[in-house]
Amino acid sequence: MHIVITGAAGFLGQRLVDQLVSAGQLAGSSLSRLTLIDQTEPPRPEAGDLATKTLALDISQPGALDDVLAEQPDVIYHFAAVVSSAAEGDLDLGMRVNFDATRDLLEGCRKHGLTRTRLIMASSVAAYGGDLPHTLDDMTALHPQNSYGAQKAMSELLINDYSRRGLVDGLVLRLPTIVIRPGRPNAAASSFASSILREPLKGEDAICPVSPDLELFIMSPATVVDALVHGAEVPGEALGAFRAFMLPGITVSVSEMLETLREVGGESALARVQFRPDPKIEAIVGSWPSRFSNLRASRLGFRSDKDFRDIVRAFMDENA
Amino acid sequence: MHIVITGAAGFLGQRLVDQLVSAGQLAGSSLSRLTLIDQTEPPRPEAGDLATKTLALDISQPGALDDVLAEQPDVIYHFAAVVSSAAEGDLDLGMRVNFDATRDLLEGCRKHGLTRTRLIMASSVAAYGGDLPHTLDDMTALHPQNSYGAQKAMSELLINDYSRRGLVDGLVLRLPTIVIRPGRPNAAASSFASSILREPLKGEDAICPVSPDLELFIMSPATVVDALVHGAEVPGEALGAFRAFMLPGITVSVSEMLETLREVGGESALARVQFRPDPKIEAIVGSWPSRFSNLRASRLGFRSDKDFRDIVRAFMDENA
Numbered sequence: 001m002h003i004v005i006t007g008a009a010g011f012l013g014q015r016l017v018d019q020l021v022s023a024g025q026l027a028g029s030s031l032s033r034l035t036l037i038d039q040t041e042p043p044r045p046e047a048g049d050l051a052t053k054t055l056a057l058d059i060s061q062p063g064a065l066d067d068v069l070a071e072q073p074d075v076i077y078h079f080a081a082v083v084s085s086a087a088e089g090d091l092d093l094g095m096r097v098n099f100d101a102t103r104d105l106l107e108g109c110r111k112h113g114l115t116r117t118r119l120i121m122a123s124s125v126a127a128y129g130g131d132l133p134h135t136l137d138d139m140t141a142l143h144p145q146n147s148y149g150a151q152k153a154m155s156e157l158l159i160n161d162y163s164r165r166g167l168v169d170g171l172v173l174r175l176p177t178i179v180i181r182p183g184r185p186n187a188a189a190s191s192f193a194s195s196i197l198r199e200p201l202k203g204e205d206a207i208c209p210v211s212p213d214l215e216l217f218i219m220s221p222a223t224v225v226d227a228l229v230h231g232a233e234v235p236g237e238a239l240g241a242f243r244a245f246m247l248p249g250i251t252v253s254v255s256e257m258l259e260t261l262r263e264v265g266g267e268s269a270l271a272r273v274q275f276r277p278d279p280k281i282e283a284i285v286g287s288w289p290s291r292f293s294n295l296r297a298s299r300l301g302f303r304s305d306k307d308f309r310d311i312v313r314a315f316m317d318e319n320a
Numbered sequence: 321m322h323i324v325i326t327g328a329a330g331f332l333g334q335r336l337v338d339q340l341v342s343a344g345q346l347a348g349s350s351l352s353r354l355t356l357i358d359q360t361e362p363p364r365p366e367a368g369d370l371a372t373k374t375l376a377l378d379i380s381q382p383g384a385l386d387d388v389l390a391e392q393p394d395v396i397y398h399f400a401a402v403v404s405s406a407a408e409g410d411l412d413l414g415m416r417v418n419f420d421a422t423r424d425l426l427e428g429c430r431k432h433g434l435t436r437t438r439l440i441m442a443s444s445v446a447a448y449g450g451d452l453p454h455t456l457d458d459m460t461a462l463h464p465q466n467s468y469g470a471q472k473a474m475s476e477l478l479i480n481d482y483s484r485r486g487l488v489d490g491l492v493l494r495l496p497t498i499v500i501r502p503g504r505p506n507a508a509a510s511s512f513a514s515s516i517l518r519e520p521l522k523g524e525d526a527i528c529p530v531s532p533d534l535e536l537f538i539m540s541p542a543t544v545v546d547a548l549v550h551g552a553e554v555p556g557e558a559l560g561a562f563r564a565f566m567l568p569g570i571t572v573s574v575s576e577m578l579e580t581l582r583e584v585g586g587e588s589a590l591a592r593v594q595f596r597p598d599p600k601i602e603a604i605v606g607s608w609p610s611r612f613s614n615l616r617a618s619r620l621g622f623r624s625d626k627d628f629r630d631i632v633r634a635f636m637d638e639n640a
Contacts, residue, residue: 091485130561133459139451141461143480143562150481154474160463161470165411241450242463 001026002033004068006059007079009038011181012122012224016077019225021047026075027233035068060096062104069108075232078105078121083188084284087148098151103158109168116169120231121159123152123174123244125217129287137293138245145287156244163243169236173227176219176249180315189284193218197257197312200272201265209278212255215290219249220311227302234300248294248304256308264312321346322353324388326379327399329358331501332442332544336397339545341367346395347553355388380416382424389428395552398425398441403508404604407468418471423478429488436489440551441479443472443494443564445537449607457613458565465607476564483563489556493547496539496569500635509604513538517577517632520592521585529598532575535610539569540631547622554620568614568624576628584632
């Protein structure tokens with residue numbers, strides 16, 4: 001089995017690579033090749049006999065993936081994207097990377113006859129917005145209130161249409177906000193959701209730009225990676241009439257997150273979080289829904305985290 | 321007021337031109353210019369003092385509309401499209417005309433600073449599909465099961481995002497199936513819905529490719545044109561978080577349509593309809609929903625037809 005990952009140098013890509021290499025198999029077939037792609041060359045994993053290629057490619061250049069797709073990969077994980085704040089700041093950049101590159105990837109699959117290749121794109125809770133019901137379900141419309149969400153929603157429609165036409169075997173997983181991400185704060189509007197836990201737990205200060213009442217729909221890194229692996233295992237026939245849906249996150253408010261921070265890290269950790277409201281961030285993240293009834297994802301065997309405390313403890317264990 | 325219409329040689333465009341010219345005004349401002357665009361030069365209306373330009377343009381050529389947009393039109397009606405069966409038959413053609421040309425139009429509006437220009441695109445019931453509820457509402461997801469619907473749904477997202485960013489004042493009206501269209505059968509999957517009435521009422525034979533139980537969500541030509549005019553009148557502030565919604569059609573089954581044909585045209589008219597099932601047509605049209613609860617459209621002042629019999633009678637009067 002040959003697996004390709006775009007955006008492989010990113011946090012999700014790296015975490016998935018670790019899991020794939022350690023499992024040595026995916027969807028019941030043993031791994032033979034791994035092609036890791038990002039703007040800058042991704043780190044080469046310690047992968048024993050596994051044939052591993054790491055490539056620095058600008059996938060927003062038409063045909064950039066042509067040579068890779070000519071090798072007939074079995075599974076493609078498409079993570080490469082411009083994050084929400086950046087896409088809001090630069091419409092052209094967002095369109096080029098978040099939409100045009102996805103379209104070009106689909107055209108490459110079509111050109112090389114990859115009808116049986118499972119193409120898995122990460123979409124986002126940011127694709128929802130507008131006058132939403134209290135609890136969303138699998139038939140709730142995508143009315144995105146940010147350009148990143150609009151570009152992801154358009155890519156979803158295109159992946160579904162190419163799949164429906166039998167040109168590729170696509171699947172789009174809408175990811176909840178991932179908490180706790182490792183690393184440093186970034187340009188994602190949701191960056192604070194990890195930062196207000198990660199930095200204090202490391203003894204550093206953090207800024208919370210939103211109200212404590214704000215609720216988020218979240219999933220831990222480990223559970224997201226499990227879902228990405230499971231996404232390669234679900235048979236295409238089971239995916240039904242639309243190949244995009246929300247993964248089963250859990251609903252947590254900022255104040256619940258901070259209360260858990262206090263429990264796990266103590267008063268000193270909590271004291272490191274300073275509220276400094278940012279109306280732009282609050283407007284973007286506040287437009288994302290936080291309560292879902294995830295019938296399809298659960299029926300297809302995707303799992304959620306059990307408890308927010310476990311997510312924080314797992315982060316502590318990993319970073320001990 | 322300067323109005324531009326793409327796809328102006330088509331049935332909708334022509335009918336709208338007639339209405340605009342006879343009213344002499346739109347949204348409270350008197351008409352000063354009319355620019356009519358289509359692949360082949362649209363007919364020049366008898367418009368008295370009104371400055372009228374008719375242009376043969378391939379709007380799928382990047383920048384084709386540049387000169388027109390440089391003239392700072394106040395309202396743009398964007399009807400140019402490849403119909404459903406044709407878009408299903410040729411993915412590239414559908415993408416180019418139904419999506420890329422819309423994107424190019426939006427980019428032209430952005431380039432020329434048309435932030436206050438009302439851009440009205442016609443979308444379609446064909447954008448819905450999949451596991452739909454019995455009655456749809458304004459928050460029902462678009463899970464199109466045909467490429468035409470996917471391309472329209474993508475264009476909707478783009479128009480909404482450009483409008484949200486203040487680059488244009490966009491609005492998308494999802495049209496029900498229009499019955500009774502004049503003219504001849506065409507490549508639209510829904511062509512039969514007019515044909516099974518129009519041809520027999522003219523004393524000609526017609527083919528019905530779907531089951532009599534199939535229900536359609538329809539609107540008469542006169543009511544659609546009223547909605548297009550009203551679309552230029554609704555203030556942008558009233559349009560809310562997502563600028564695309566379904567117009568209020570009425571639900572009619574094929575057997576009800578044929579019963580009305582018998583009432584209005586007699587047994588001889590009904591006898592001219594021959595059932596010849598076409599699974600392709602049935603699959604496409606059968607995936608379109610037929611029951612809606614149109615809260616937003618009604619609240620915004622869009623009207624529906626009263627009765628199917630009136631639609632047939634109006635056709636008879638117009639073609640007497």
